[in-house]
Amino acid sequence: MNEAETPKRRGRSASEKSQLTRDNWLDAAAGEIAAGGFSQLRVLTLAKKLGVTRGSFYWHFRDHEDLVLSFLDRWRDRRLHELQYWKPKGGDVETELRQILELLLTDASRNIRRLQVELAVRDFARRNEYAAELVTQVDAARINQNCTLFGRMSSDPQHVRDLSLLLYVATIGSQVVLTGKKGDEATIRRIEDLMARVVLGQRDEP
Amino acid sequence: MNEAETPKRRGRSASEKSQLTRDNWLDAAAGEIAAGGFSQLRVLTLAKKLGVTRGSFYWHFRDHEDLVLSFLDRWRDRRLHELQYWKPKGGDVETELRQILELLLTDASRNIRRLQVELAVRDFARRNEYAAELVTQVDAARINQNCTLFGRMSSDPQHVRDLSLLLYVATIGSQVVLTGKKGDEATIRRIEDLMARVVLGQRDEP
DNA sequence: GGACAACAATACACCACTGTATGGACTTTT
DNA sequence: AAAAGTCCATACAGTGGTGTATTGTTGTCC
Numbered sequence: 001m002n003e004a005e006t007p008k009r010r011g012r013s014a015s016e017k018s019q020l021t022r023d024n025w026l027d028a029a030a031g032e033i034a035a036g037g038f039s040q041l042r043v044l045t046l047a048k049k050l051g052v053t054r055g056s057f058y059w060h061f062r063d064h065e066d067l068v069l070s071f072l073d074r075w076r077d078r079r080l081h082e083l084q085y086w087k088p089k090g091g092d093v094e095t096e097l098r099q100i101l102e103l104l105l106t107d108a109s110r111n112i113r114r115l116q117v118e119l120a121v122r123d124f125a126r127r128n129e130y131a132a133e134l135v136t137q138v139d140a141a142r143i144n145q146n147c148t149l150f151g152r153m154s155s156d157p158q159h160v161r162d163l164s165l166l167l168y169v170a171t172i173g174s175q176v177v178l179t180g181k182k183g184d185e186a187t188i189r190r191i192e193d194l195m196a197r198v199v200l201g202q203r204d205e206p
Numbered sequence: 207m208n209e210a211e212t213p214k215r216r217g218r219s220a221s222e223k224s225q226l227t228r229d230n231w232l233d234a235a236a237g238e239i240a241a242g243g244f245s246q247l248r249v250l251t252l253a254k255k256l257g258v259t260r261g262s263f264y265w266h267f268r269d270h271e272d273l274v275l276s277f278l279d280r281w282r283d284r285r286l287h288e289l290q291y292w293k294p295k296g297g298d299v300e301t302e303l304r305q306i307l308e309l310l311l312t313d314a315s316r317n318i319r320r321l322q323v324e325l326a327v328r329d330f331a332r333r334n335e336y337a338a339e340l341v342t343q344v345d346a347a348r349i350n351q352n353c354t355l356f357g358r359m360s361s362d363p364q365h366v367r368d369l370s371l372l373l374y375v376a377t378i379g380s381q382v383v384l385t386g387k388k389g390d391e392a393t394i395r396r397i398e399d400l401m402a403r404v405v406l407g408q409r410d411e412p
Numbered sequence: 413g414g415a416c417a418a419c420a421a422t423a424c425a426c427c428a429c430t431g432t433a434t435g436g437a438c439t440t441t442t
Numbered sequence: 443a444a445a446a447g448t449c450c451a452t453a454c455a456g457t458g459g460t461g462t463a464t465t466g467t468t469g470t471c472c
Binding site for chain 2: 429431432
């Protein structure tokens with residue numbers, strides 16, 4: 001539906017001609033993976049979607065596996081990279097916490113395509129070693145970032161880590177359980193509120 | 207490669223006779239689904255695993271879809287049914303809460319096959335209407351049960367519902383994130399502890 | 413303006429899997 | 443003991459997918 005923008009001398013369908021890049025194929029693959037998971041990823045389907053034949057694919061990629069691994073690598077790189085680009089805007093502890101939670105829950109649940117891809121990668125990781133490795137990396141990086149974000153909550157590092165992990169699994173879980181059913185927008189908001197209260201209740205309380 | 211060897215004629219390990227039943231096929235399917243998801247479910251593979259040919263399958267099932275739908279139905283029935291069989295043993299609020307959390311987290315994470323099947327069903331539900339429907343039913347039933355279990359926590363029904371939902375998504379999330387990596391046993395225990403503290407902190411506090 | 417590289421179309425060989433038709437073998441019914 | 447039912451094997455047709463080899467087409471550099 002959306003399609004990634006190609007610099008475009010030939011629009012995808014019928015006009016003039018432009019060459020496809022590896023990234024174009026990966027973008028198309030993202031669509032298929034979001035819709036049907038890695039197991040439904042077909043070279044022929046991708047080619048049709050891009051308006052070319054499989055001949056093009058096998059110029060850009062060695063084989064089907066090459067596509068999958070390249071996609072996974074790009075996914076990992078992007079997920080790790082995007083973590084650099086977000087810092088809370090400051091303010092008191094509570095508003096900062098609100099910002100973090102909104103990012104983790106409400107914002108994340110809006111990009112449903114990105115969400116679907118992530119769930120597909122996680123599922124694929126259950127039966128693919130390499131994918132599992134990358135998912136582990138991404139999880140660790142995110143939890144780590146949560147730790148720095150929640151550093152203000154407690155002076156006990158272990159407590160901070162546990163809290164970060166709990167929040168992380170809760171966000172992942174809410175993405176798994178509350179995916180795209182109507183009325184979930186409001187539900188997610190309430191979960192967000194509750195989480196805020198819960199976390200604030202976990203501040204250093206000797 | 208392992209187990210499920212056929213003793214002599216073509217006997218199964220479960221039934222008295224050497225004849226296969228629909229349920230035998232569904233059990234075998236569970237193994238495949240746990241390992242590779244619904245998309246890797248192959249009639250031929252199942253037949254080999256059971257030591258018969260596909261001729262048997264097409265006697266017991268109309269087609270591949272029949273197998274899948276039957277499996278989903280059985281899954282739903284079992285998941286709903288098992289909810290009846292558990293009530294907390296009583297005691298004060300904290301020990302009861304501990305029991306519940308142990309059931310939801312530690313116990314659940316031990317049956318890794320059951321867990322893998324559930325994750326596979328959830329994944330399949332993302333692209334299959336019927337599966338999505340059943341997952342919704344199961345989720346609703348479980349959250350509902352959590353509500354009754356957590357009823358002692360607060361007198362505000364909405365608060366109880368939100369808390370139940372939060373705990374539910376957290377458990378699902380921990381199953382998704384912490385699946386079978388070593389050292390997760392201890393991690394789950396710590397999450398369990400933290401959850402207990404968190405929930406106790408949410409008792410009526412006007 | 414020809415050579416060469418980048419990219420894509422076409423055609424083919426091949427395989428994994430499904431579903432169906434049919435024919436046993438063994439069991440139960442009558 | 444013949445008929446009918448139950449369960450599985452075998453053989454075959456069809457489909458949808460991969461990968462490869464070969465040939466076109468276009469752009470770019472000299």
